[in-house]
Amino acid sequence: MRIDNTGIEDSIVDVKPLDHLLGKHAFIRGGQWDYERVTYDYRIDSKEKNVTYYIRIQGYAIEGDVDRGNAVIKLATPLLGKHYYPHGVEYGEGENFPKNLVERASKILAGVKEEIEQYKK
Template identity: 30%
Template sequence: MIQIQSELEGKHFELFKLEQLLKPLGYSVGGNWDYDHGAFDYKMDDEAGYQFLRLPFKAIDGQLDSKGCTVALQRPFLLSHNYQRGLDDHAEIGNASASFNQFQEPVDKDASFPKKYIEVGRALVHEVESILLPH
C-alpha cells in the first residue's frame, strides 16, 4: 500500500454527489464498505493481479445507505492484489445446485505496487482534486 497525500483529506461531501462525479470517471464503491465507512476504487490495471487507487471515506452525518449521508474523505492510497492462478484451494462446491464460488483467494492482499503506476496514481488523485475542490 502506498499512501498519497492529498488536499482531499478531511473534506466533506454528500455521498450521492461524490458518486455522481466519480462514477463517470471510472470509480466504483469498493466491496469493503460498511454503514460508517467505505471507499471509491479506480482499477488502474490487472496486469499482475489488480492495481487500484482507493479513495477511502467515513460517514460523518448519517449512514452510508441513508439519503443525504455526508462523508469525509481520507488519505488516498494505491494497493495491489495478486491472485493465484488455477483453482482455488478453498473453492466452495454446492450440492443440489452444483454451483461454486469461482473467486480466487488472494496470494498477497498487500502485494508490492508496480512502480510504473505510482505516477499514474498521483495524476488520478490530482484529477479528482481538480474536480472536487474549488479553484
C-alpha cells in the same frame, strides 16, 4: 501504499455528489460499505500474471447514513494497492510499485481533487 498530499484527504463531501463524481472517474463504490463507511476503487490492469492494482479512496460518515444517501463523508488518504490472486489486496509499504504506476495514480487523483473542490462543505 499511502498517496500523501493529494488534497483529497480530510475533504468533506455529501455522499450523493461524491458517488457521482467518483463514478465519472471510473471509481466503483465497493459493496463493503455500511452505514458509516464508504470505499471507492479504481482498477488498473497489469501485464504481470495474476496481478491487478487498485487506487482506493475511503471515507466515513461524520453525519447521516450512507445507506439512506444522506451522509456527509470525510475522506481519508488515498491508497495504492496490489492484488495478488487469489490472496487479496496488499497496501503495505513493503510493496514495490512501478514509478509510472504511481505517477498515473497521482494524475488520476489530481483530476478527482479538482472536482471534489466544487462539492466540499
